[in-house]
Amino acid sequence: MRKALPWVIAGIAAIAFVVTFSELMRVRAQLSQLGDRRELRQFIIRLAIARATHPIVVLGDSIAESARLPESLCGYPVVNAGVAGATAADFSYVAPILLEAKRPVLLVVALGANDASNAQFALDYAALFAQLKNSGPLIAVAATATRSINDKVEAAAHAASIPFFEIEIPSTELIDGIHFNEAAYRRWVPALSRAITAELRCETK
Numbered sequence: 001m002r003k004a005l006p007w008v009i010a011g012i013a014a015i016a017f018v019v020t021f022s023e024l025m026r027v028r029a030q031l032s033q034l035g036d037r038r039e040l041r042q043f044i045i046r047l048a049i050a051r052a053t054h055p056i057v058v059l060g061d062s063i064a065e066s067a068r069l070p071e072s073l074c075g076y077p078v079v080n081a082g083v084a085g086a087t088a089a090d091f092s093y094v095a096p097i098l099l100e101a102k103r104p105v106l107l108v109v110a111l112g113a114n115d116a117s118n119a120q121f122a123l124d125y126a127a128l129f130a131q132l133k134n135s136g137p138l139i140a141v142a143a144t145a146t147r148s149i150n151d152k153v154e155a156a157a158h159a160a161s162i163p164f165f166e167i168e169i170p171s172t173e174l175i176d177g178i179h180f181n182e183a184a185y186r187r188w189v190p191a192l193s194r195a196i197t198a199e200l201r202c203e204t205k
Contacts, residue, residue, distance in 0.1 A: 037084075038083060038084070038085070041065070041083050041084070042083065042094060042097070042098060045079065045080075045081045045083070045098050046097065046098050046100070048079045048081075049079050049081070049098060049099060049100075049102050049104075050100065050102065052077040052079055052102075053077070054076050054077075054104070054105040055076060055077050055078070055079045055102070055104050055105065056073055056074075056076050056077070056078045056079065056104060056105055056106045056108065056196060056200075057079045057081050057098075057099070057104045057106070057107050057108065058078065058079065058080055058081055058082065058108040058110055058192070059081045059082075059086075059091055059095065059107065059108065059109050059110065059111065059132075060080075060081065060082040060083075060086070060108075060109075060110035060111055060143055061082060061083065061084060061085065061086045061087075061110075061111055061112075061113055061114050061143070062082065062083075062084035062085065062086075062113075062179065063082070063110070063113060063143050063144070063178075063179060063180055063188075064080060064081075064082030064110045064111075064143060065080065065082030065083060065084055066082070066179070066180070066185075067080065067082070067180075067185055067188065067189055067192075068185070068189065069189060069192070069193075070189075070193055073193055073196050073197055073200070073202075074196070074197055074200045074202035075202075076105050076106075076200075078196075079104075081098060082110070085114055086111065086114060087111070087114045087115050087118065087124070088111055088115055088118075088121075088124040088125045088127075088128045089118075089120075089124045089127075089128075091109075091111070091128055092124070092127050092128045092131055095128075095131065095132060095135070096131070096135075099135050103135060103136045104135065104136045104137075105136065105137070105200070106136065106137050106138070106139065106196060106199060106200060107132050107135060107136050107137065107138045107139075108138075108139055108140070108141060108192070108195075108196060109128070109129070109132070109138065109139070109140040109141070109153075109157075110140075110141050110143035110192070111143055111153070112142070112143050112144045112146075112149040112150060112152075112153050113143065113144045113146075113149065113178055115149070115152075116144075116146065116149055121152050121156075122152070122155070122156055122159075125152075125153065125156035125157075125160075126156055126159065126160060129156065129157065129160035129162055130160065133160070133162075137199070138162050139157075139162060139163045139164070139165065139195060139196075139199050140153055140154070140156075140157040140162055140163070140164045140165070141164070141165045141166075141167055141191075141192055141195050142154075142164075142165070142166050142167040142168070142169075143167075143188075144169075144178070145168075145169035145170065145171050145173070145174055145178075145180075145184070150166065154166070163199060165191070165192075165195035165198075167187070167188055167191040167192065167195075168187075169184045169187055169188060170184075173187070
């Protein structure tokens with residue numbers, strides 16, 4: 001039995017290594033797919049913006065991406081530029097690529113959830129707002145159900161002299177504590193539309 005023990009231990013170690021390696025490869029594959037998906041999503045957004053005439057562009061994360069936004073508001077096409085997992089820093093880098101030479105009739109920043117633990121929250125949003133101001137008129141809206149996050153976005157918007165629109169979503173209307181359920185979207189999308197039409201000073205069409 002003692003002679004067999006080292007072989008048993010070696011066998012267990014080998015199995016553990018195979019399982020760990022397989023799990024590592026699975027996680028790497030998922031991360032690779034996430035990267036590929038984000039690139040595809042950005043390509044689709046860039047194409048939609050390029051094809052649109054005087055678009056309203058809503059920059060956001062998965063909460064915005066999952067929203068069924070109106071096709072148009074005030075006679076202008078609405079482009080959903082939500083990208084799952086996106087942060088303010090991400091859009092500071094990718095927004096110029098998405099917009100290229102296009103000047104939207106209005107840019108809407110609907111971010112916050114992925115910056116919840118960001119130690120550079122104020123700096124990242126200040127940089128994003130400063131950059132987007134050069135691309136067209138700009139507003140920010142609340143895009144989470146967490147008051148503390150929305151307050152930080154509001155403070156950054158006010159510091160940059162950008163209009164901010166509060167949209168309250170009850171915590172009972174969240175799927176996982178972060179993402180909206182259908183009831184939340186029935187609140188958020190109309191409120192977002194009202195914020196846009198208010199800024200553009202037109203009636204909802």
